[in-house]
Amino acid sequence: xxxxxYLLDGHGLAYRAYFALTxxxxxxxxxxxxxxxxxxxxxGFTSILMRIxxxxxxxxxxxxFDKGKSFRHEIYEGYKGxxxxxxxxxxxxxxxxxxxxxxxxxxxxxxxxxxxDDVLGSVAHWAAEEQGLGVKIITGDKDxxxxxTDRVVVNLAGTKLSEAKDYFPEDVVEKMGVPPExxxxxxxxxGDPSDxxxxxxxxxxxxxxxxxxxxxxxxxxxxxxDEITGRAKSALEAGRESxxxxxxxxxxxxDLDIKVNLDQARIDHFNPKAVENLFxxxxxxxxxxxxxxxxxxxxxxxxxxxxxxxxxxxxxxLPASEQPxxxxxxxxxxxxxxxxxxKVLSGAEQIAFDTETNDxxxxxxxxxxxxxxxxxxHGYYIPLGHQQGEQLTIEEVxxxxxxxxxxxxxxxxxxxxxxxYLVLKRAGLTVEPLTFDTMVAEWLINPxxxxxxxxxxxxxxxxxxxxxxxxxxxxxxxxxxxxxxxxAEAAGYAAADAAICLRLIPQLRDELGSHNAQxxxxxxxxxxxxxxxxxxxxxxxxxxxxxxxFSHELEGKxxxxxxxxxxxxxxxxxxxxxxxLSEALFNKLGLEPPDRARKTSSGLYxxxxxxxxxxxxxxxxxxxxxxxxxLEKLRSTYVDALPLQVNPDTGRVHTSFNQTGTVTGRIASxxxxxxxxxxxxxxxxxxxxxxxxxPGWLLMSVDYSQIELRIVAxxxxxxxxxxxxxxxxxxxxxxxxxxxxxxxxxxxPEMRRHAKAINFGLIYGMSAFGLTNATDLTLxxxxxxxxxxxxxxxxxxxxxxGIRKQAAQQGYVExxxxxxxxxxxxxSGAPHxxxxxxxxxxxxxxxxxxxxxxxxxxxxxxxxxxKKAGLxxxxxxxxxxxxxxEVPEDELQQTxxxxxxxxxxxxxLSIPIGTEAxxxxxxxxxxxx
Numbered sequence: 001x002x003x004x005x006y007l008l009d010g011h012g013l014a015y016r017a018y019f020a021l022t023x024x025x026x027x028x029x030x031x032x033x034x035x036x037x038x039x040x041x042x043x044g045f046t047s048i049l050m051r052i053x054x055x056x057x058x059x060x061x062x063x064x065f066d067k068g069k070s071f072r073h074e075i076y077e078g079y080k081g082x083x084x085x086x087x088x089x090x091x092x093x094x095x096x097x098x099x100x101x102x103x104x105x106x107x108x109x110x111x112x113x114x115x116x117d118d119v120l121g122s123v124a125h126w127a128a129e130e131q132g133l134g135v136k137i138i139t140g141d142k143d144x145x146x147x148x149t150d151r152v153v154v155n156l157a158g159t160k161l162s163e164a165k166d167y168f169p170e171d172v173v174e175k176m177g178v179p180p181e182x183x184x185x186x187x188x189x190x191g192d193p194s195d196x197x198x199x200x201x202x203x204x205x206x207x208x209x210x211x212x213x214x215x216x217x218x219x220x221x222x223x224x225x226d227e228i229t230g231r232a233k234s235a236l237e238a239g240r241e242s243x244x245x246x247x248x249x250x251x252x253x254x255d256l257d258i259k260v261n262l263d264q265a266r267i268d269h270f271n272p273k274a275v276e277n278l279f280x281x282x283x284x285x286x287x288x289x290x291x292x293x294x295x296x297x298x299x300x301x302x303x304x305x306x307x308x309x310x311x312x313x314x315x316x317x318l319p320a321s322e323q324p325x326x327x328x329x330x331x332x333x334x335x336x337x338x339x340x341x342x343k344v345l346s347g348a349e350q351i352a353f354d355t356e357t358n359d360x361x362x363x364x365x366x367x368x369x370x371x372x373x374x375x376x377x378h379g380y381y382i383p384l385g386h387q388q389g390e391q392l393t394i395e396e397v398x399x400x401x402x403x404x405x406x407x408x409x410x411x412x413x414x415x416x417x418x419x420x421y422l423v424l425k426r427a428g429l430t431v432e433p434l435t436f437d438t439m440v441a442e443w444l445i446n447p448x449x450x451x452x453x454x455x456x457x458x459x460x461x462x463x464x465x466x467x468x469x470x471x472x473x474x475x476x477x478x479x480x481x482x483x484x485x486x487x488a489e490a491a492g493y494a495a496a497d498a499a500i501c502l503r504l505i506p507q508l509r510d511e512l513g514s515h516n517a518q519x520x521x522x523x524x525x526x527x528x529x530x531x532x533x534x535x536x537x538x539x540x541x542x543x544x545x546x547x548x549x550f551s552h553e554l555e556g557k558x559x560x561x562x563x564x565x566x567x568x569x570x571x572x573x574x575x576x577x578x579x580x581l582s583e584a585l586f587n588k589l590g591l592e593p594p595d596r597a598r599k600t601s602s603g604l605y606x607x608x609x610x611x612x613x614x615x616x617x618x619x620x621x622x623x624x625x626x627x628x629x630x631l632e633k634l635r636s637t638y639v640d641a642l643p644l645q646v647n648p649d650t651g652r653v654h655t656s657f658n659q660t661g662t663v664t665g666r667i668a669s670x671x672x673x674x675x676x677x678x679x680x681x682x683x684x685x686x687x688x689x690x691x692x693x694x695p696g697w698l699l700m701s702v703d704y705s706q707i708e709l710r711i712v713a714x715x716x717x718x719x720x721x722x723x724x725x726x727x728x729x730x731x732x733x734x735x736x737x738x739x740x741x742x743x744x745x746x747x748x749p750e751m752r753r754h755a756k757a758i759n760f761g762l763i764y765g766m767s768a769f770g771l772t773n774a775t776d777l778t779l780x781x782x783x784x785x786x787x788x789x790x791x792x793x794x795x796x797x798x799x800x801x802g803i804r805k806q807a808a809q810q811g812y813v814e815x816x817x818x819x820x821x822x823x824x825x826x827x828s829g830a831p832h833x834x835x836x837x838x839x840x841x842x843x844x845x846x847x848x849x850x851x852x853x854x855x856x857x858x859x860x861x862x863x864x865x866x867k868k869a870g871l872x873x874x875x876x877x878x879x880x881x882x883x884x885x886e887v888p889e890d891e892l893q894q895t896x897x898x899x900x901x902x903x904x905x906x907x908x909l910s911i912p913i914g915t916e917a918x919x920x921x922x923x924x925x926x927x928x929x
Contacts, residue, residue, distance in 0.1 A: 002134045002151075003059035005127045005260065006052060007120050009139035010045070010065040010097055016140035016157045017044020018090050022834070033283045034446045034460070036811065036824025041093040043284060046100050050290050052138065053267055054297075060133070060265035062107040062123065064116045065098065071113050072249050079249055082196040089825070096282065103278045105270040107260050114253060117143060122256035124152050131262075136166075143195070145172045146183035146252060177209035185218040188247035197246045202235030218247055268298045276463075283451070283460050292465070326464055327373070329495040331487060332382045333390045338400045341372070341380055345404035348374035350411040350435065352498040355420045356490060358385070358481040361671065362422040363536065363647055363654040367394065368483045370401075370424075371494035376502040379495025381487075389487040398429045411435030415454040415501050418659070422533040432530075438501050440525050441508040443660035444517045447821055452660055458500050461507055466500065467493045516818050524817075524853070525659065527860055531875075532657040532667070534863070538874045538886070539652030540674070543922070544643045546690045554635040561628045568621050575628060581607045585625075591618050631683070638677060638687045645672050655877070664845060665819050665852035667878055675879045689924030697886050698919050700873075701926055702899050704855065704881040705914035706731060711850045712763055714909040715816070718795025725911040732756040738792040739785060758789055762800065763847050765840025800843055807842035815849035816907070851881060854913070858906040859883070865902055871895055884923065892919065896929050 018041035021031055031040035052058060072079045101108045109119050120137055121144075127133040128151040137144055140157040148154050148169055157164045165171070172180045189208035191199025203211075211232070215221045221228070222243075225236060236243070263269075272295045279288045332341050345351055352373040357365035368385040383391045404410055406429075413436040414420055424431055439452050451457045458464040472493055473480050482490065512518040566572050569588055573580040582604035585591050593605045594614035600606055609629070615622045645653050653672065661668030669675040678684025693699045709731055713721040724734040729744070736747045736755035757774040758766070766774070771782040790797040807813050812822045823838045859878065866873055873895045877884040883903070887895045896917050904913045920926035 002132055004134040004136055005060040005062070005123075005131075005262075005265065006056070006058040007123060007135060007137045008049065008052075008061070008063040009116055009120060009137065009141060009144070010063050010101070011094065011116055012139045012141040013045050013048055013157070014041045014090065014094055014097060015086075017041050017048065018087070018093070020044060032824065033281075034449050034451065036822060036827075037282075038089040038093060038825070039096075039282055039284075041090045042096040042100065042282065043287075045097050046279075046284065046287060048138065049100070049104070050287055050294070053294055054290065058136075058267060060260070060262050061267050062109055062260045062265050063101045064119045064123070065094070065108065065110045066116045067110040067112055067114075069113075070115045070118070072115070075248055076198075076245060078196050078198075080195050082193065099278060100275075103270065103275045104267075105264065106267070107265050109258065109260070111256065111258060114256065117141070118253035118256060119258060120144065121147050121252035121254040122258050123260055125254040126259055128152055138164075142175075143183075143187075143192070143250070143252070145176065146180050146250075147254075148172050148180040177205070178212050182212050182217065184247055184251045185212055187250035188218050188243045189221075191246060192250065195249070197249045198242050199246050200235055200239030200243050202231060203239070207232055218243060280460060280463055285456055285459055288459070288465070326466060326496045327376075327492075327499040328378045329492045330378065330380045331491045332380050333392065333487070335392070335396070338382070338392060338397065341382075342400045342404065344374055344380075345372065345401065345410075346407070348404070348410055350374070350413050350502075351404065352413045352501045353405075353420060353431065354414055354494060354497040354501075355423045356482045356494050357423055358483045361654075361656075362419050362426070363539070363650070365423055366483070367423060367427050368481075369487075369490060369494055370397070371498040373495065373499035373502055376499050379497075379499040381491040381494045383487045383490070385483050386485070386487050386490070387483055391487075394427060398427075402429060405429060405431050408433055413437070413501055413505060414498065415439050415457075418529050418533045418536075418657075421530060422537060425533070425537070434526060434529050436501075436505055436509075437526065437529060438504045438508055439660055440529070441505075441512055441521060444521050444525060444819075445508065445511045445515050447663040447665070454497060454500065457504060462500070462503055464500065466496055469493075515820060516814070517820065520817060520819055520853075524856055524860065528659065528856055531859055531863060532659060535875055535877065536654055536657060538876055539647065539650055539654040540876050540884075541651070541692050541694050541886075542642060542646055542653050543690045543692045544646065547639050547643045550686065550690070551635060551639045554631055554639060558628060558631055558635070561624050561631070565621055565624050565628070568619075568624075575625070576632075578607050579604055581625065585615075585621065589619060589621065591615060591622070630681070634678065634684060634687065638672075642672060642687075642690065657878070663821055665815070665849045665856075666880065667852070667856075669877075669879075674877055685924055687924070689922045691923040693886055693921055696889055698889055698892060698921065699876075699923055699926065700885045700887045700892070700896065700899070700929075701918045701923070702883050702885070702896075702903055703916050703918075704851070704903065705916055707851045707854065707881050707913065708763060708847050709759055710909060710911055710913060711816070711847050712796060712799070713911055715846065715850075716793075716795040716799035717910070718793045718799070720793055721796065722911055732759060735759055735789070735793075739788045754785065758785060762786075762789075762796070763844055765843040803843050803846065804839055807839065813842050813846050815846050815853050817850065817853045819849050819853060821845040821849065854907045855881060855883070855903075858903040861902050861906060862899065865898055869894070869898055871898070873899075887919075892929075 021040040021044050031043055032038045052061070098108060109123065110116070111119050124135045124137060124147055127135050128149065135152040136155060137147065137152065138155045142156055144154050145156070145167055148167055150169065154167045155164050156167055167175070169180055172183065176183055176186060178186050186205070186208050187197055187199065189200050189203045189211065190205040191197050211221050211228070215224050221236065222240065225233065228236065272291060275291060276288055279291065330337070332338055354371045355367060356369040356371070358368055359365035366385055368383070370382045370384065371379055373379040382397055383389060384394055384397065385391070405412065412431050412434050415438045417434050417437045421431055421434060438454070438457065442449050442452055442457055451460045455466045455468055458466050472485050472489060473482060512521050562575055565575060569584045573584055575581060578600070579602050585607065586593060586605050594611060596614060597605045597611045605611070609626070612622055612626055616626070642653060647654055655669045655674045656671045658668040658670055661670070677687050679688070691699070710725060713725055720738060721731070724731055732752045732755045733744055733747045735758070736751040737744045739755065740751060754775050754777065758771060761771055761774060768779060768782040768786055771777060771786065772779050775782070777785060803813060807823050808826045811824050811827045812820045814820050823842050825834050825838050826842065855878065859875070862875060871891050871894065873885050873887045873891065875883060875885055883899070885895070885899065896919070900915045900917055903915050907913070917929040918926035919929050
């Protein structure tokens with residue numbers, strides 16, 4: 001078998017990759033760097049290139065790109081005239097693809113006045129006919145099928161990049177109906193809409209195939225035109241000139257004087273470091289891992305660039321374990337070394353710390369080791385809970401470290417500090433002050449960052465390939481816990497986690513300043529870390545008997561609904577099987593799928609929630625299925641799951657608060673998520689009844705009243721809206737009265753509901769079409785309603801228009817406290833659907849972000865005021881604009897007064913901030929105070 005030359009169609013693959021990765025309105029930040037550079041096309045192209053390297057191991061490889069217009073535009077001015085303009089954000093990525101090709105030292109071929117297809121065709125012909133090579137062309141363009149021969153194979157991408165297929169001569173016949181050499185004549189007759197090649201008007205593809213198979217070629221058809229009858233003959237007579245012009249447009253040139261330097265085209269002639277640097281600039285971490293694998297395969301003796309020897313100088317005179325790694329590591333496992341470490345820490349300006357545990361839940365985790373660093377080149381590891389090896393006791397370690405770790409003049413830094421702070425606090429050491437968390441800093445600089453993990457952050461910002469935890473503990477069934485890892489192996493990993501933070505801090509601190517985020521970081525986000533940790537530690541009491549009974553009740557309801565559905569369908573089937581459900585709905589019952597319904601890989605229609613909701617009213621079964629799913633999700637997600645998450649040591653449920661889990665600044669909750677417990681349905685609200693106060697205590701909820709609309713009034717300075725809030729009026733009724741031109745007393749519940757929908761909808765960028773979905777208004781009525789609304793509240797309209805303009809001009813918006821959210825796609829040529837979504841989010845970000853900032857200010861102030869007042873109240877949970885507390889019964893009135901005062905005065909707006917307080921024995925049954 002001869003050596004094979006792989007030829008990549010750069011532009012063709014760029015288009016395929018770009019649209020495959022941005023299809024369906026993919027999140028705007030899914031394929032872009034932290035700086036906002038779009039990367040979907042270049043990532044897809046590079047992934048294909050790496051796949052070819054790894055899986056196909058080509059003998060030779062070259063990449064071909066287009067270079068401006070071709071001679072075909074001179075033949076026919078309308079050539080490719082119907083093709084959509086290349087998206088602006090993709091245009092810049094093509095240059096990045098050229099950089100990728102150059103970094104790999106791969107021949108890059110392009111020729112003025114000719115298309116990439118012509119270069120591909122000419123090089124393929126040269127390689128196969130003159131050099132005796134096999135050729136494989138990788139493309140997304142079926143025009144290239146005309147090049148297929150017994151020596152030239154075309155690999156054509158399908159609808160998905162993963163569905164690419166090799167085309168040999170017989171495959172071309174199967175796909176096109178004619179052999180490769182007749183594909184040009186086929187296009188001459190039937191045309192090609194994608195390239196705006198006209199062909200012969202009135203001759204379709206089926207007719208063209210039939211004619212070519214009968215007469216052999218375009219020339220043969222016209223030579224036997226008198227044998228052809230009917231409309232085909234008339235069309236051919238009228239379209240002769242167009243047919244021959246179309247053939248010239250469709251024919252790929254194969255005789256250009258262009259060759260490939262085969263020595264350069266060998267894929268092992270590149271500098272891995274140059275490629276890695278470019279990957280790091282583009283933030284292609286996963287591809288770097290593939291690159292390391294590739295380099296190891298080509299050059300087993302090669303050293304990974306990330307594993308540089310950085311053992312420059314020791315930070316102290318302690319003996320160190322000279323093991324490979326990013327930092328010099330000292331294992332502290334004797335009293336003497338512990339005392340020496342204590343001296344080093346006491347003289348430090350800041351201390352980076354990290355913990356190793358046997359669990360990822362800080363409320364269940366047992367301390368396995370502590371790592372510390374005072375300079376970026378040297379880390380210390382104190383083993384405490386490994387299953388083997390010499391180790392100190394926690395008591396003697398904490399006694400030695402306590403002085404420095406609680407010294408208020410020495411800052412404590414790290415990554416995801418809340419976890420380590422809580423683990424150490426539970427073990428008996430409360431570390432303070434917490435001054436720099438690299439994860440929080442990265443998030444505040446770019447809330448949409450995909451590099452919040454330390455390993456990703458170190459790679460993107462410093463170029464370090466840190467050891468991943470899976471390399472120590474494994475994956476899947478064979479995964480072990482950190483206490484099972486030998487001390488010598490854990491030490492370097494742990495020490496790097498602390499020391500690398502010190503290397504990241506200077507860069508992050510500079511960017512906090514340049515992104516107007518330093519004040520928020522120092523005065524809000526960092527002080528919030530121990531507050532959130534304290535809330536996690538307190539947890540929430542659960543009535544497990546309530547959940548057990550509720551589960552039995554739901555099981556009965558589910559069985560009843562299931563029986564009702566199966567009776568209606570006429571046979572028993574698995575309601576949780578999407579395939580069996582689709583079969584029952586669309587085939588057995590014959591229901592009509594909505595336009596949005598798509599077929600799955602099984603060939604059956606989807607039964608996703610949005611599909612079923614669009615079918616409501618066709619048959620009672622649809623509503624029953626939706627009800628069944630709602631109850632089943634409620635049972636599995638909350639009713640059955642929550643009791644299993646009760647901590648055996650505390651008897652309470654402890655959620656984890658994710659400070660960096662949203663782009664808006666709001667705090668998220670997980671494991672379990674207590675912020676998403678359903679409240680819109682009665683049965684959903686009942687879940688909250690299982691959250692109770694301990695004996696002698698009450699639960700208290702204090703909720704900001706319409707805080708986001710108050711923020712809108714303040715930001716817009718709309719006089720009518722400000723006046724309504726100052727008068728203490730119901731803003732939704734006021735809006736309804738203003739829009740309809742009636743008195744407040746005349747507002748009906750339906751009018752108020754429409755006004756509420758628009759009040760909240762507009763701050764989320766809702767359009768008239770969106771309002772029709774949220775109400776029973778027609779599109780015309782919704783448009784009139786919005787027009788009347790803006791006439792009555794012109795300040796709101798001006799504000800919304802100003803935010804749109806500001807976001808587009810500067811690429812970001814800010815909250816009242818200066819928190820920024822970036823929207824780089826509004827300044828670029830991103831697809832319309834992505835720009836529309838970002839515009840909606842840009843409208844909402846300052847409003848929702850300011851609400852998040854205000855409640856955070858209250859959360860910071862409350863512990864101080866509670867301690868000052870000597871109260872025993874404990875803050876348990878934050879749910880959007882609501883705070884939940886557990887209060888001793890005899891302190892209720894004093895606590896309500898204090899909490900409402902702090903929350904209402906957390907920040908000053910042009911109008912008063914109001915709160916509503918409720919109290920009860922359970923979260924689900926509360927009364928207004």
